[in-house]
Amino acid sequence: MSESLETKIRRSGGPVPMLRHTPGGAHPFPIKSEYSNWRDEQASWKETAVLFDQSHHMLDVTFTGPDAHRLMSDFGVNSFATFGTDRAKQYVAVREDGYFVGDAILFGMADDKVSLVGGASVHDWITFQAETGGYRVEVTRDESTPLNQGRRLLYRYQLQGPAALKIAEKAHGGPIDRIKFFRMGRFTVAGHVVRALNHTMTGTPGMEMTGLELFGPLAEGPAVLEALLRAGEEFGLREGGAIAYSTTALESGWIGLPVPAIYSGESTRAFREWLSADASFAGRACLGGSFDSADIEDYYPTPWELGYGNVVKFDHDFLGRSALERMAGRPHRRKVWLRWHDEDVTRLLAGGLFGGKARTKYLQVPYAVYATFQYDTVRAGDRVVGISNRTGYTVNVGGWSSLAMIDEADAVDGAEVTVVWGEPDGGSAKPDVENHVQTEIRATVSTTPLA
Secondary structure (H helix, E strand, C coil), X not given: CCCEHXXXXXXXXXXXXXXXXXXXXXXXXXXXXXCCCHHHHXXXXXXXXXXXXXXXXXXXXXXXXXXXXXXXXXXXXXXXXXXXXXXXXXXXXXXXCCCEEEEEEEEEEECCEEEEEECHHHHHHHHXXXXXXXXCCEEEEECCHHHCCCCCCEEEEEEECCCHHHXXXXXXXXXXXXXXXXXXXXXXXXXXXXXXXXXXXXXXXXXXXXXXXXXXXXXXXXXXXXXXXXXXXXXXXXXECHHHHHCHHHHHCXXXXXXXXXXXXXXXXXXXXXXXXXXXXXXXXXEECCCCCCXXXXXXXXXXXXXXXXXXXXXXXXXXXXXXXXXXXXXXXXXXXXXXXXXXXXXXXXXXXXXXXXXXXXXXXXXXXXXXXXXXXXXXXXXXXXEEEEEEEECCCCEEEEEEEECHHHCCCCCEEEEEECCHHHCCCCCCCCCCECEEEEEXXXXXXXX
């Protein structure tokens, strides 16, 4: 029997040492790296359309039974007043003191059936609550392909870009009823019924049907994919690979994989004792970046810091409600985009290759995240004002950028900050972190998307 997460934390001397030195890297996307080249694949989601195969990297956990909706409501900050079949939410869960545990897309599959799709942190949290809280639900866990070879249940394709609707309609063979944002609809492709969620990975949320997430039984996936690609030929559709996929959040603004607030505290101890260290996302994850604190609680964000303040609704009882009500009126760090200065990026690229013994941390192009949880210090003058998270380049931005959580007073369009790049003390023991020196990169704050 594998050790629990709680045991691994104690054995490692605490959560920060455990996460700092756990071997690993950025979250993998087990699909082809490029179908053409990542530059054209990035451009296509703005100019024509791109198709990403999402059938492999995400965990899908389904909860079926009379308590399925109550379970989600009891642990989700979102309102469930209008939730039901063929509706979806960006589901957010917090622990008792209001700090973020995880997020995922919540699909209303039927009156007594919901699915959480995305990263594993919130899936494990809700599964634990279901198993220990007496909820009348059956849990079906469809692991990502690397952990579940040949046994996945569903295909999942993201059709993204201004031509997405036209391509879907051509593949269908006629007009498709408009699907409202974060709602689901059905239509046929290649003789198979496809379910489609209207949401966007690369555009501005709320824009009409520029993003469709199509899914259905795995066996039907190849025929649906072939029909979509054939229909997209005249519209300039491109298949997108893992490299381009990893950069989508830089434009949409989704801060993926912050440190979940489960590694410390008595309120989550039972969860850590229940959770396997070897078989769980939380146990395999690693921490990287220049932000350096011995206290793991300094890494925990609130929903507001991640841009989720608008989904927190106090119209129902849920775990963490009282804490969030107390937090609501306080200043919060704010999600922003940081446009890195081109000349500093050029210096950094050169320093990582030609710096000799004083080389800087290598800046991988186009996506330079080297840990599950990437936390880089953001400064305004001599003050630490926040954390830079995902960082990379897209042709649509035309330069290097990152997503960040910074103090509300400093979240001003046009403000100048610096990002500290590289880990302290020459770098951690992670295999993909070479010995290096830290450097600072100038960046300009934007409160709206850069592309």
